[in-house]
């Protein structure tokens with residue numbers, strides 16, 4: 001880690017882990033893992049200067065395949081875990097990784113409050129449209145008529161429109177990437193980590209073992225970049241990410257093609273910790289304060 005603190009670094013190899021990856025061949029987690037490391041290297045954030053938080057799932061197996069400070073939480077609980085860490089030490093970037101199963105079922109309440117509270121953190125939603133680790137059950141985001149391992153006739157419910165739901169919560173940053181475009185995911189994550197509040201990143205992810213509908217090839221054919229320059233790209237959108245209504249309509253309309261890139265961002269809304277009256281004028285972080293403040297007075301109250 002010493003080497004990473006030099007002015008030249010950090011480098012990709014600083015985030016390397018000795019543990020071999022256990023993801024299936026062709027899993028989109030490889031691309032998201034690579035983009036996360038590249039974004040940190042781009043921002044010159046060393047492994048010792050970031051907290052990476054993981055939910056339970058295939059994506060959560062990244063937690064010991066990457067260098068740096070990492071926490072692996074309970075299923076569906078990664079957002080409160082990460083938000084607590086971000087409040088305790090607002091000086092370091094916090095990135096949370098979760099699956100679509102956890103994020104839109106077990107942990108959906110936490111997603112609601114993460115977004116509306118605008119905690120300063122990045123949330124990378126690994127959207128393989130199924131519960132991967134438990135071998136392919138339908139999630140709220142599985143396409144309705146797709147046969148899955150525990151629902152061979154498809155699920156009776158309509159697929160949740162996750163982007164419409166997210167936009168209904170007045171987010172301050174919404175982006176969508178896909179696991180085959182590492183350069184774009186890196187750009188998105190770099191902006192997300194710099195964002196003032198809660199950055200929601202929907203990462204459409206190939207899952208060759210259990211998702212037979214939104215495959216790598218399907219994603220490659222349908223995804224287009226709304227941030228690309230329209231004069232140089234045939235599939236570009238020239239979209240202004242300040243336009244909330246346009247961003248929402250682009251995000252929810254996935255009938256014929258899928259908008260990716262930074263869809264919406266505003267820096268005008270302060271993060272949760274910036275709005276706390278009790279923290280006004282604070283020059284230290286709570287993690288520093290527990291070392292300098294006598295906390296025994298509160299121990300007495302609670303005992």
Ligand SMILES: Cc1ncc(C[n+]2csc(CCOP(=O)(O)OP(=O)(O)O)c2C)c(N)n1
Nearest residue numbers: 057058059075099100101102130131132133
């Ligand atoms: C509260 C709770 N419910 C269910 C489980 C079982 N479980 C562990 S991983 C998993 C699937 C995770 O799917 P997802 O969140 O979509 O992530 P992925 O594996 O696809 O990356 C499930 C259902 C659990 N550990 N805890």
